[in-house]
Amino acid sequence: MSILLDGRAGVLVQGITGRAAAFHLPHCESYGTQIVAGIRPGKGGQFYDNRIPIYDTVAEATKNHSITASLILVPAPAAADCIWEAIDGEIPIIVCVTEGIPIRDMARVRARLRDSRSILIGANCPGIITPGEIKLGIMPSYIHRPGSVGVVSRSGTLTFETVWQLTQRDIGQSTCVGIGGDPIHGLSLVDVVRMFNDDPKTTTIVLVGEIGGEEEEEAAEFIKKHVKKPVAAYVAGVTAPADRRMGHAGAIISGAKSGAACKIKALETAGVAVAKDISQIGDVFCEISNKNPCAQP
Amino acid sequence: MKIHEFQTKELLARHGIPVDICVVIHRRDDAGALISSLDHQGSYVVKAQIHGGGRGKGHFASGIGGGVQTVHSQAAAVELSQSMLGNRLVTMQTGPNGCLVHRVCVGPKANFCRELYVSIFMDRAAGMPVIMTSCSGGIEIEELPENVLREYVCPLAGLQPFQMRKLAIPMGFKSAATCESFMAILQNLCHLFDETDASLIEINPLVETVDGRLLAIDGKAIFDDNALFRHSEISALRDPLAEDFLEVQASVHGVNYVSLDGDIGCLTNGAGLAMATMDLLHANGLEAANFLDLGDNSGEEAVRAALGILLRTNDLQCLLINTFGGAMCGDMVAQCTLNVFAEKGIKLPLVVRMEGARAAEGLALLHSHVNPRLFVAENLRDIPRKIRKAMRAQ
Incomplete structure (x- = not known):
């Protein structure tokens, strides 16, 4: 496996009867993801697609199945409760795709996570994919290919863009992780960079950041000290005006450090090759990974 | 969501935090009666109620000083509050056009150490x-x-x-x-x-x-x-008058929209891609008229609303659609766009770049549609080129 998940993981889906699940689960299953159970309070005892058992509570599901990861696909008002229940059920990896969770709920979830056995990815994220093995999220399958590049991003669509540029140049990915666009979330950029750095299957790292917060600066600091693998990056929001929230709840320039220029400078100082705009991330990657010349799309 | 100073102080007071006394004036005619109801001899503080900060250091377009002023008589307080109402206050946070003042707060100047x-x-x-x-x-x-x-x-x-x-x-x-x-x-x-x-x-x-x-x-x-x-x-405390009209319209339909200064209207899905698109245009000497994030779960209603908002933007030179759908389908976006352009008889040049879920179907739809003002960009790098081409063809 690369990081976090491989194809053997048994997956629980919270919100298995909802609209989001109806659209995304067939894509996850056809990618090879093993969905073993689902949660929908009030529909316990029924089956999803006449195959997958539905439970009222996570506790019942974990009693009956070996579960490595949970995918949460519920509306925002119920999402924090679902994450909390998954933590309570000691599910090792929790992926929450839901956008729009109140920040107060996420502050409480993060406090709860501290002494738990769980890792949270998201919320407000595309999820995680280990190409060729398992997909737990909403990313289009066709843009990925198995390989050795670790991709970590705060933005869903920019993860897709980055991965697609790599795949078009015949460069595969070890694991792609979207950590989410909310101001308070689970895994941080540094957490994922550290995992890629420790992962023998990952040879190079691509980091996609955006305005708001200081995670890119922290990642830069970590890379400078500990990372020997080549790192390429892009930071969105060079032209974003200050004090305006740019879609993501977390994408707002509110201090000297949260603007794109400061993040780019920190990354460059750490030896990271930063793409000037998103259309160049593939080429910048080729330059640092000695894979010259790259096939042009 | 931001609220006004007087609303904040009402909330504070209701939660046991003492605030100073003041009256809120909406209409010029009410100023005299409301201010005299304070029954105060001495100095008054007159404060314009807008969402932007830096009111004290700001200035009114009409040249009556800043948005927070102290005056030394009741008559002066009445006169100043009347002249603030209906005027535009410019501060470092409002942009050069400033904000129209719809309410003024007037209270006795507090004595403090x-x-x-x-x-x-x-x-x-x-x-x-x-x-x-x-x-x-x-x-x-x-x-x-x-x-x-x-x-x-x-x-x-x-x-x-x-x-x-x-x-x-x-x-x-x-x-x-x-x-x-x-x-x-x-x-x-x-x-x-x-x-x-x-x-x-x-x-x-x-x-x-x-x-x-x-x-x-x-x-x-x-x-x-x-x-x-x-x-x-x-x-209920939201004041639509203090916010950008199109931004309010967008939020009603679950679309994230921020108006900017350029002339290329942008419709994108995902906040990251929306920002990256602005950056890409800028790096190539073009400027986005807006940030627009449809969200990835958007349906036809959101796309229609977004197009409606973009088409109401002043002085647009070109419309760009740049999507990479995870859940949002390319053919839906394409069909919706073609419908809106046909229904409204839009003559604006349109550049489309599409990837992700059902993008191939969406592109096929666009290609089958003969329109000299429609340009399909092959990839991100092709976007600025196609925009230039579209604007020349105009």
């Missing part, structure tokens, strides 16, 4: 709220960083009494009673913050009067948009 600062906001790095205090209020808090004290509030347990003491004792209040009331303010502020899903509440200044009372003279509050669904009383 010193100004303090108190705020609570969500600290994203720590993942919890933080209370910040300073014994030098009334100014930008960053100006005297050595006076700033911070206490993080556990999201599960709340503010603890020892934390209140740590913040209150260094303030050096003369009486124990004032110290007690400061700690009560901290506690009430925390409750208000938590109960209303606020992301910032700031009291600056909180003044200490000669007789040892504490009063909130100015207040600012911002609430978490994602939590408004469970706070109808806070949502």
Whole structure:
């Protein structure tokens, strides 16, 4: 496996009867993801697609199945409760795709996570994919290919863009992780960079950041000290005006450090090759990974 | 969501935090009666109510000084509040056009011996709220960083009494009673913050009067948009007049929209791609007219609303659609766009770049549609080229 998940993981889906699940689960299953159970309070005892058992509570599901990861696909008002229940059920990896969770709920979830056995990815994220093995999220399958590049991003669509540029140049990915666009979330950029750095299957790292917060600066600091693998990056929001929230709840320039220029400078100082705009991330990657010349799309 | 100063002070008062007395004037004709109802001899403070900060240092387009002024008679207060109403106040946060003033707050000038600062906001790095205090209020808090004290509030347990003491004792209040009331303010502020899903509440200044009372003279509050669904009383405080008209329209349809200064209208899905598109245009000598994030779960209604908003933007030279769908289908976006252009007889050049879910179907639809003003970009790098081509063809 690369990081976090491989194809053997048994997956629980919270919100298995909802609209989001109806659209995304067939894509996850056809990618090879093993969905073993689902949660929908009030529909316990029924089956999803006449195959997958539905439970009222996570506790019942974990009693009956070996579960490595949970995918949460519920509306925002119920999402924090679902994450909390998954933590309570000691599910090792929790992926929450839901956008729009109140920040107060996420502050409480993060406090709860501290002494738990769980890792949270998201919320407000595309999820995680280990190409060729398992997909737990909403990313289009066709843009990925198995390989050795670790991709970590705060933005869903920019993860897709980055991965697609790599795949078009015949460069595969070890694991792609979207950590989410909310101001308070689970895994941080540094957490994922550290995992890629420790992962023998990952040879190079691509980091996609955006305005708001200081995670890119922290990642830069970590890379400078500990990372020997080549790192390429892009930071969105060079032209974003200050004090305006740019879609993501977390994408707002509110201090000297949260603007794109400061993040780019920190990354460059750490030896990271930063793409000037998103259309160049593939080429910048080729330059640092000695894979010259790259096939042009 | 931002609210006005007078609304913030009403909330503070309702949560046991003392505020100074004032009247809120909406109409010029009411100014005289409302101000005389204060029954005050002496100086008045007249404050324009807009969402942008820096009101005191700002200026009115009509040349009547800043947005916060002290005057020394009732007549002067009436005259000043009347001339502020209906005028545009320009501050460093409003942009060059400023904000139209619909309300003015007038109150007796408070007599105080010193100004303090108190705020609570969500600290994203720590993942919890933080209370910040300073014994030098009334100014930008960053100006005297050595006076700033911070206490993080556990999201599960709340503010603890020892934390209140740590913040209150260094303030050096003369009486124990004032110290007690400061700690009560901290506690009430925390409750208000938590109960209303606020992301910032700031009291600056909180003044200490000669007789040892504490009063909130100015207040600012911002609430978490994602939590408004469970706070109808806070949502009701929204002032659409103080916000950009198109941004309000967009939010009604769940579309994230921010108007910018350029002339290329952008329709994208995902906040990251929307920002990256602005950056890409800028790097190639073009400027986006807006940031627009449809969200990835959007359906036809959102796409139609987004197009409607973009087409109402002034002086647009070209429309760009740049999507990478995970859940949002390319053929839906393409069909919707073709329909809207046909229905409204739009002559604007259109550049489309599409990837992700059902993008091939969407592109096939666009290619089958003969329109000399429609250009399909092969990839991101092709976007600026196609925009130039589209604008030349115009």
